[in-house]
Amino acid sequence: MIHKVEGIVIRTIDYGESNKILTIFSRELGKIGVMSRGAKKPKNRLSAASQLFIYGTFVYQQSQGLGTLNQADIVDSFREVRSDLFRASYATYIVELTDKLTEERSRNPYLFELLYQTLYYLNEGIDSDVLLRIYEVKMLAVAGIKPELDQCVSCSSTELPVAFSIRHAGFLCHRCLHRDEKAFKLSAHSARLLRLFFYIDLHRLGQISLKKETKQELKEVLAAYYDEYSGLRLKSKRFLEQMERMGDL
Numbered sequence: 001m002i003h004k005v006e007g008i009v010i011r012t013i014d015y016g017e018s019n020k021i022l023t024i025f026s027r028e029l030g031k032i033g034v035m036s037r038g039a040k041k042p043k044n045r046l047s048a049a050s051q052l053f054i055y056g057t058f059v060y061q062q063s064q065g066l067g068t069l070n071q072a073d074i075v076d077s078f079r080e081v082r083s084d085l086f087r088a089s090y091a092t093y094i095v096e097l098t099d100k101l102t103e104e105r106s107r108n109p110y111l112f113e114l115l116y117q118t119l120y121y122l123n124e125g126i127d128s129d130v131l132l133r134i135y136e137v138k139m140l141a142v143a144g145i146k147p148e149l150d151q152c153v154s155c156s157s158t159e160l161p162v163a164f165s166i167r168h169a170g171f172l173c174h175r176c177l178h179r180d181e182k183a184f185k186l187s188a189h190s191a192r193l194l195r196l197f198f199y200i201d202l203h204r205l206g207q208i209s210l211k212k213e214t215k216q217e218l219k220e221v222l223a224a225y226y227d228e229y230s231g232l233r234l235k236s237k238r239f240l241e242q243m244e245r246m247g248d249l
């Protein structure tokens with residue numbers, strides 16, 4: 001059977017001397033795997049489209065098992081992401097997170113849009129820390145581990161929270177702060193942002209600039225939350241951290 005999908009390559013593995021196995025996150029079918037025969041040879045007609053981050057239309061044949069790619073047309077190759085080591089490492093983390101937190105053939109057009117829009121903004125030079133944090137927050141719902149961001153996780157008060165508890169998976173108000181002595185204290189700004197990142201339609205993201213301390217606060221909270229609940233240890237994340245340390249020097 002022939003399938004045609006619109007998708008983004010989120011993983012590639014070399015297979016044999018000349019082939020690649022592509023993992024594509026598609027609008028129509030969610031995550032799929034296809035064999036791209038000859039893709040490791042530079043002159044092969046499929047090689048340009050058989051690379052990480054490529055957004056394109058993919059035609060493949062599948063009877064059972066892994067499909068075989070017949071044709072691929074590039075819509076966007078995210079050239080700026082590709083040519084910049086920092087942006088490429090952010091994008092690598094985003095696609096790896098997507099790969100690890102989704103099941104094969106679980107359709108999710110919303111996630112496809114989110115992935116596309118995030119790579120598009122990275123390519124346009126929008127603040128990559130902000131994009132990553134938004135992506136991380138939104139992926140928590142995809143992974144089924146969304147924390148309580150609408151009210152205090154302990155007493156349900158909707159006043160502005162003062163902390164985020166990893167243990168209780170959500171915001172704490174000032175009266176309930178004592179419930180978790182290890183809770184991350186949050187500035188009002190960071191608390192609002194965490195909630196905003198969950199609800200924001202990425203298409204509407206304007207220029208957003210955050211102080212370094214705010215970025216750091218959000219990053220630490222989310223890293224701790226992922227460590228506790230996702231079970232993921234991503235190579236791309238470790239690499240990103242090394243890159244960030246280099247950038248700080």
Ligand SMILES: [Zn+2]
Nearest residue numbers: 152155173176
């Ligand atoms: Zn409370």
